[in-house]
Amino acid sequence: MMTISTRAAPELAPATAHFPGYDIGGLAGTSFKPQHLLAILEDGEPRGFFEVHAENYMGAGGPPHAALARLRQDYPVSLHGVCMSIGGPERLDKAHLERFRGLVERYEPALVSEHLAWSTHRTTYYNDLLPLPYTAATLARVSDHIDEVQETIGRPLLLENPSTYVVLKESVMSETSFIRELAKRTGCGLLLDVNNVFVSAINHGYSALEYLADFPLEHVGEIHLAGHKEQEDDEGERLLIDSHDGPVADAVWTLYQRVIRRAGPIPTLIEWDSAIPDWPILKAEAEAAQAILDREAAAILDERVLTHG
Amino acid sequence: MADVPSRVPLEACDYAARFAAPLLDPACTTPALVAGPNSKRADKRFNVYRNNVTVSLIEALAATFPAVQRVTGEVFFRAMARFHVRESPPTSPLLFEYGRDFPDFIARYEYAQSMPWLADVARIERAWLDAYHAADAKVLAADAIAAIPAERLGGIVFEPHPATRLVRSVYPAVTIFAANRAEGPVSRVDNAAPESALVTRPDLDVIVRRLSTGTDILLDALLRGRPLAEAAEIAATQCPTFDLAAGIAVMLEAGAFTAIHQGG
Numbered sequence: 244m245m246t247i248s249t250r251a252a253p254e255l256a257p258a259t260a261h262f263p264g265y266d267i268g269g270l271a272g273t274s275f276k277p278q279h280l281l282a283i284l285e286d287g288e289p290r291g292f293f294e295v296h297a298e299n300y301m302g303a304g305g306p307p308h309a310a311l312a313r314l315r316q317d318y319p320v321s322l323h324g325v326c327m328s329i330g331g332p333e334r335l336d337k338a339h340l341e342r343f344r345g346l347v348e349r350y351e352p353a354l355v356s357e358h359l360a361w362s363t364h365r366t367t368y369y370n371d372l373l374p375l376p377y378t379a380a381t382l383a384r385v386s387d388h389i390d391e392v393q394e395t396i397g398r399p400l401l402l403e404n405p406s407t408y409v410v411l412k413e414s415v416m417s418e419t420s421f422i423r424e425l426a427k428r429t430g431c432g433l434l435l436d437v438n439n440v441f442v443s444a445i446n447h448g449y450s451a452l453e454y455l456a457d458f459p460l461e462h463v464g465e466i467h468l469a470g471h472k473e474q475e476d477d478e479g480e481r482l483l484i485d486s487h488d489g490p491v492a493d494a495v496w497t498l499y500q501r502v503i504r505r506a507g508p509i510p511t512l513i514e515w516d517s518a519i520p521d522w523p524i525l526k527a528e529a530e531a532a533q534a535i536l537d538r539e540a541a542a543i544l545d546e547r548v549l550t551h552g
Numbered sequence: 553m554a555d556v557p558s559r560v561p562l563e564a565c566d567y568a569a570r571f572a573a574p575l576l577d578p579a580c581t582t583p584a585l586v587a588g589p590n591s592k593r594a595d596k597r598f599n600v601y602r603n604n605v606t607v608s609l610i611e612a613l614a615a616t617f618p619a620v621q622r623v624t625g626e627v628f629f630r631a632m633a634r635f636h637v638r639e640s641p642p643t644s645p646l647l648f649e650y651g652r653d654f655p656d657f658i659a660r661y662e663y664a665q666s667m668p669w670l671a672d673v674a675r676i677e678r679a680w681l682d683a684y685h686a687a688d689a690k691v692l693a694a695d696a697i698a699a700i701p702a703e704r705l706g707g708i709v710f711e712p713h714p715a716t717r718l719v720r721s722v723y724p725a726v727t728i729f730a731a732n733r734a735e736g737p738v739s740r741v742d743n744a745a746p747e748s749a750l751v752t753r754p755d756l757d758v759i760v761r762r763l764s765t766g767t768d769i770l771l772d773a774l775l776r777g778r779p780l781a782e783a784a785e786i787a788a789t790q791c792p793t794f795d796l797a798a799g800i801a802v803m804l805e806a807g808a809f810t811a812i813h814q815g816g
Contacts, residue, residue: 298645298646298647299648301646302646302648302684302685302686303685303686303687303688303714304685304686304687304688304689304714305683305684305685305686305688305715305753305756306684306756307685308688309756326645328645331568332566332567332568333568336645339645361568362645363645364568364569364572365569365572366643367572367576367641367642367643368641368642368643368644368645369572369575369576369605369641370604370605370608370609370612370642370645370647371601371604371605371608373568373571373572373601374571375567375568376567376585381567408594408597408598408600408601409586409587409588409594409597409598409601410586410587410588410589410594411567411585411586412584412585412586412587413567413585446589446597447589448589448590449589474596474600475596476588476592476594476596476597477588477592477593477594477595477596477597478588478592478593482596482597482600484600
């Protein structure tokens with residue numbers, strides 16, 4: 244007899260288990276990659292959190308759920324949807340929304356997020372985060388979609404700002420105004436992806452600092468940091484690609500420090516989704532973010548002591 | 553808020569149709585609704601999206617069909633996958649569901665005609681991923697049928713485990729699959745005998761077994777809900793050397809079933 248096996252996975256956790264309600268405040272985390280699970284569990288004292296792409300856990304059972312359930316026992320988890328198509332003109336996919344709700348209920352994530360983008364049109368799923376024009380019509384439509392998601396899952400969603408490569412000519416609002424208006428209308432929170440801000444700013448020739456100055460930081464519940472790649476546009480000018488395949492760029496770290504200085508120690512995630520390194524390398528990126536968060540938390544404490552002490 | 557969508561003019565919402573049409577069609581030019589900053593040209597910019605879509609879907613197929621890619625080599629595989637992605641893009645946002653039509657595509661792909669067994673290798677890989685994501689369920693204990701009185705044995709019906717898949721092939725598809733999923737060099741496959749694959753996942757590990765002829769016929773009938781006596785007769789008729797006891801033992805050991813019922 245011949246057998247082909249998957250890698251040994253840890254024991255299955257009961258699907259009905261309720262998980263500890265860990266606090267995610269002021270923590271740094273990373274994307275969760277199943278190949279890192281054993282290294283993570285052997286790492287000793289858990290600190291931080293992990294983010295998973297919801298769609299990878301929408302199968303009925305098997306190793307993905309076993310791994311996530313094991314991880315969730317020791318860590319807070321952030322559930323990050325990548326294909327709800329919230330930014331699309333069509334109605335949300337009810338079956339997909341129901342699967343999303345099921346994951347929120349099963350894993351009790353500390354954070355739940357989705358993208359200001361679309362990925363499905365008619366019957367085709369394009370597997371990319373595609374851009375939308377910022378108009379009164381799309382504002383109304385996207386607000387409805389966010390309302391529907393939030394009503395279904397019974398909690399607020401964090402909406403992520405996109406990285407984009409083109410301008411949609413029909414846009415009549417800035418991205419920051421559009422996002423601010425969405426938060427106001429729906430009560431949703433925001434996921435500020437600082438790498439996306441940098442990538443879009445370079446690609447469209449505006450100032451990342453001005454974008455951040457105009458961004459409603461008071462609604463931000465999570466920050467993303469990631470690596471990007473460089474190409475050229477039709478005129479030979481720099482075009483950055485949001486590739487998630489390497490370390491966070493120095494310029495993005497600099498912007499991140501400014502955001503934390505202004506907004507306080509917001510939970511921060513290092514995204515790394517392709518050319519995935521060994522766990523120690525990914526962990527070191529998270530530790531760099533954690534150091535910035537800890538410094539800010541200490542500074543806030545100092546200020547309090549000096550003011551009231 | 554509920555009445556807002558109906559007041560949104562349709563033309564204001566067709567950006568997705570206009571943006572999507574060229575994504576998988578290289579003959580289609582950059583859509584007029586996009587530009588670079590300050591009205592710069594946007595061909596290369598739009599191509600970032602075309603590239604993201606096409607390449608990520610080719611990579612999804614490569615992740616599901618690694619043995620097929622190892623057989624064909626990366627350049628051949630990616631060219632074949634690109635044709636398939638453009639012809640049959642995914643209809644579900646769950647990428648682990650993608651590629652169900654890929655084995656049939658391989659079977660009629662002009663440049664793969666010299667490898668008539670390749671589609672069956674792909675079918676085993678697709679079954680492997682289905683088993684991987686299938687619902688968790690307890691398997692039927694190996695001694696479960698020992699307790700059944702002999703006169704009732706012929707009437708029992710087996711309930712398949714959610715992960716169980718049978719892939720029948722007239723080629724040595726299991727040998728080729730196994731050799732190309734294992735680490736290390738692949739030696740020449742001289743065996744030309746037909747092989748059927750039984751794919752199960754009794755716990756967390758997906759297991760692929762080679763089933764002898766006869767046992768595969770028996771299992772095929774059982775998976776269709778035929779009672780044991782009827783299934784055994786089909787197998788014995790089509791395969792005179794068929795050994796019923798050995799066949800049942802293999803299937804129970806593999807964890808192919810979750811329960812037995814007394815059939816009507």
